[in-house]
Amino acid sequence: MAPRLPSFRSLxxxxxxxxxxxxxxxxxxxxSPSLAQVNxxxxxxxxxxxxxxxxxxxxFHAGYSYNPVNYAFRFNPDANPLVKxxxxxxxxxxxxxxLPRLELNVNLLRPxxxxxxxxxxxxxxxxxxxxxxxxxxxxxxxxxxxxxIPLGIDNSLxxxxxxxxxxxxxxxxxxxxxTAGYASPYYVDRADMRNDQNSTLFSGFVLxxxxxxxxxxxAGPIGGVKASFSRKGGVMxxxxxxxxxxxxxxxxxxxxxVQAGVVNFDQLTFGTSYAFSLLSTKHSTGHDKAK
Amino acid sequence: xxxxSKRWGYLVLLLVTSRLVLGQSTTDQRVGSLENLTxxxxxxxxxxxxxxxxxxxxxxLELSEMPVARTGxxxxxxxxxxxxxxxxxxxxxxxxxxxxxxRMDYAAAVPFNxxxxxxxxxxxPEFMANFGNRxxxxxxxxxxxxxxxxxxxRGLVLNWGILFPIVNDLDNQAMNVRPAPIFxxxxxxxxxxxxxxxxxxxxxxxxxxxxxxxxxxDLNSSWSYGLxxxxxxxxxxxKNDFYYQSLSDLMILGDVAYRIGRHNVTLKxxxxxxxxxxRGGRVDFIRQxxxxxxxxxxxxxxxxxxxxxxxxxxxxxGRIVQSNRVRLRTTEEFRWEYNYSRGYNxxxxxxxxxxxxxxxxxxxxxxxxxxxxx
Numbered sequence: 001m002a003p004r005l006p007s008f009r010s011l012x013x014x015x016x017x018x019x020x021x022x023x024x025x026x027x028x029x030x031x032s033p034s035l036a037q038v039n040x041x042x043x044x045x046x047x048x049x050x051x052x053x054x055x056x057x058x059x060f061h062a063g064y065s066y067n068p069v070n071y072a073f074r075f076n077p078d079a080n081p082l083v084k085x086x087x088x089x090x091x092x093x094x095x096x097x098x099l100p101r102l103e104l105n106v107n108l109l110r111p112x113x114x115x116x117x118x119x120x121x122x123x124x125x126x127x128x129x130x131x132x133x134x135x136x137x138x139x140x141x142x143x144x145x146x147x148x149i150p151l152g153i154d155n156s157l158x159x160x161x162x163x164x165x166x167x168x169x170x171x172x173x174x175x176x177x178x179t180a181g182y183a184s185p186y187y188v189d190r191a192d193m194r195n196d197q198n199s200t201l202f203s204g205f206v207l208x209x210x211x212x213x214x215x216x217x218x219a220g221p222i223g224g225v226k227a228s229f230s231r232k233g234g235v236m237x238x239x240x241x242x243x244x245x246x247x248x249x250x251x252x253x254x255x256x257x258v259q260a261g262v263v264n265f266d267q268l269t270f271g272t273s274y275a276f277s278l279l280s281t282k283h284s285t286g287h288d289k290a291k
Numbered sequence: 292x293x294x295x296s297k298r299w300g301y302l303v304l305l306l307v308t309s310r311l312v313l314g315q316s317t318t319d320q321r322v323g324s325l326e327n328l329t330x331x332x333x334x335x336x337x338x339x340x341x342x343x344x345x346x347x348x349x350x351x352l353e354l355s356e357m358p359v360a361r362t363g364x365x366x367x368x369x370x371x372x373x374x375x376x377x378x379x380x381x382x383x384x385x386x387x388x389x390x391x392x393x394r395m396d397y398a399a400a401v402p403f404n405x406x407x408x409x410x411x412x413x414x415x416p417e418f419m420a421n422f423g424n425r426x427x428x429x430x431x432x433x434x435x436x437x438x439x440x441x442x443x444x445r446g447l448v449l450n451w452g453i454l455f456p457i458v459n460d461l462d463n464q465a466m467n468v469r470p471a472p473i474f475x476x477x478x479x480x481x482x483x484x485x486x487x488x489x490x491x492x493x494x495x496x497x498x499x500x501x502x503x504x505x506x507x508x509d510l511n512s513s514w515s516y517g518l519x520x521x522x523x524x525x526x527x528x529x530k531n532d533f534y535y536q537s538l539s540d541l542m543i544l545g546d547v548a549y550r551i552g553r554h555n556v557t558l559k560x561x562x563x564x565x566x567x568x569x570r571g572g573r574v575d576f577i578r579q580x581x582x583x584x585x586x587x588x589x590x591x592x593x594x595x596x597x598x599x600x601x602x603x604x605x606x607x608x609g610r611i612v613q614s615n616r617v618r619l620r621t622t623e624e625f626r627w628e629y630n631y632s633r634g635y636n637x638x639x640x641x642x643x644x645x646x647x648x649x650x651x652x653x654x655x656x657x658x659x660x661x662x663x664x665x
Contacts (some may be wrong), residue, residue: 280582
């Protein structure tokens with residue numbers, strides 16, 4: 001490496017080269033973490049379980065995931081007694097690293113197929129925050145705190161959890177990602193409010209326990225493992241506090257991830273997401289290209 | 292007599308030098324994306340305006356690689372013909388505010404010339420929506436606006452356009468092709484750090500009237516504050532007709548904004564009287580990324596409280612066709628806000644062409660400097 005350095009340095013002296021190098025840095029910085037595969041609500045994770053992987057600043061994800069009917073989070077009488085039908089669900093999400101270590105996730109859960117009139121609407125909108133308490137180092141895992149902002153009325157993908165994640169390189173191509181954590185069964189929501197009378201957003205808070213329902217998302221110990229091959233794809237297994245789920249993912253054309261899995265050896269879930277960095281000037285500036 | 296002839300000589304000399312300094316025809320004032328380009332070779336300064344990019348740094352970098360800008364030249368971006376501030380890209384990025392004298396010198400040296408600008412047409416989408424109706428989940432009013440600007444004098448621009456409706460299941464507006472918002476806007480830079488924007492005419496969101504914004508924003512300081520007041524009324528264009536109500540809605544808002552850290556985050560607290568006599572306050576968290584702005588907010592007023600997010604993005608592909616005189620492009624900024632619970636007229640406001648705080652934070656020293664990564 002040493003003999004190469006002077007020529008590299010001289011390259012850097014030209015402004016254009018410096019810009020290219022800067023871009024390169026941004027790209028390199030964003031390649032590994034921004035391509036993280038995401039869980040059902042769009043957070044870096046496995047299938048249902050979020051991981052503590054800390055994405056680089058400015059990373060933006062948008063995507064979709066499908067949740068099978070037997071494990072419906074909301075459109076399921078076991079999870080919500082007011083609902084009479086049982087439907088599979090579509091989850092749309094965006095996730096943005098708004099500050100280093102701080103992520104905001106907005107997701108929308110909608111039923112697939114017909115439902116009763118009273119349950120119709122835009123769907124279940126939820127906003128979650130993730131904060132990276134510790135970044136990963138050789139001798140320690142990354143640790144992240146995830147919390148759902150209690151503005152929702154009966155949110156169904158509530159994630160109040162602390163997770164730790166460690167990456168271990170097995171060979172030059174294979175990397176293991178180990179995650180363990182605990183999801184609190186308790187959460188706050190605004191159960192007393194009705195959507196059509198929802199004109200004061202900061203009132204009606206109630207403490208609830210997810211385990212009061214027969215079916216719920218993440219309450220108790222969670223964890224999983226993912227084996228990635230050259231960061232182009234991988235396989236995973238997770239314990240989502242109630243079921244064992246298995247799956248795999250693949251990253252296509254750099255920014256696009258597809259994934260699929262089997263929930264509880266029973267039904268299929270799948271999802272896809274697209275990621276890029278808002279800090280790199282390459283995307284979202286169609287304006288730059290038209291010279 | 293002698294005195295007078297001396298003065299004449301001085302004037303001739305001034306004319307000659309100014310010709311030399313400006314030394315170019317109007318066509319040279321429109322180069323690529325740049326308009327109203329003037330090179331002050333004596334002071335190594337380049338004055339220019341650009342309307343194509345949301346991010347001012349894009350044009351700065353483009354310009355710094357052109358032969359007109361010699362190394363070490365200072366760049367002075369204009370907005371509606373008014374200089375914002377002076378920027379030095381090398382050796383370290385630096386922002387120098389322009390004094391009142393600097394501004395008067397520029398105005399004297401470069402008289403206003405509307406022909407220094409292109410006929411610029413932009414396509415601007417408009418999307419207003421209500422979500423959550425049980426029969427129809429998304430009720431929207433979606434339009435495409437073909438907009439342009441006439442530069443009338445320094446700082447004064449007539450914004451006009453044509454609106455093409457795409458969808459409307461939100462209100463009773465007919466699907467007629469109609470005028471897009473038409474209004475005059477005067478942008479003023481009073482001195483180093485005080486700016487004003489005065490608008491009159493037919494605005495967005497069916498409001499017409501007068502809007503005055505004032506902002507104190509030292510582009511090197513973390514703090515800034517502003518005032519906005521307006522008197523507006525309701526209007527709309529039925530088929531082949533114009534309908535309006537009286538000019539009676541008073542809005543008075545004040546805000547204080549503070550930039551924290553090195554990640555281009557602005558915290559803004561604002562409050563006052565919004566439309567329809569709704570009084571209250573609002574807190575904004577705004578993060579400026581190079582081309583995109585993303586924000587979150589919460590608001591509480593007499594009508595209720597809500598929270599949500601907003602963003603401002605350029606719409607690709609940018610330039611579509613361009614000659615030296617005419618240009619068609621997509622908008623440099625599409626702004627949109629989502630509120631979690633709609634309620635009934637909570638902290639409602641309308642849109643004018645630009646908001647002073649949003650415009651000026653794009654020219655803040657730390658925002659532009661951070662993009663150079665040095």
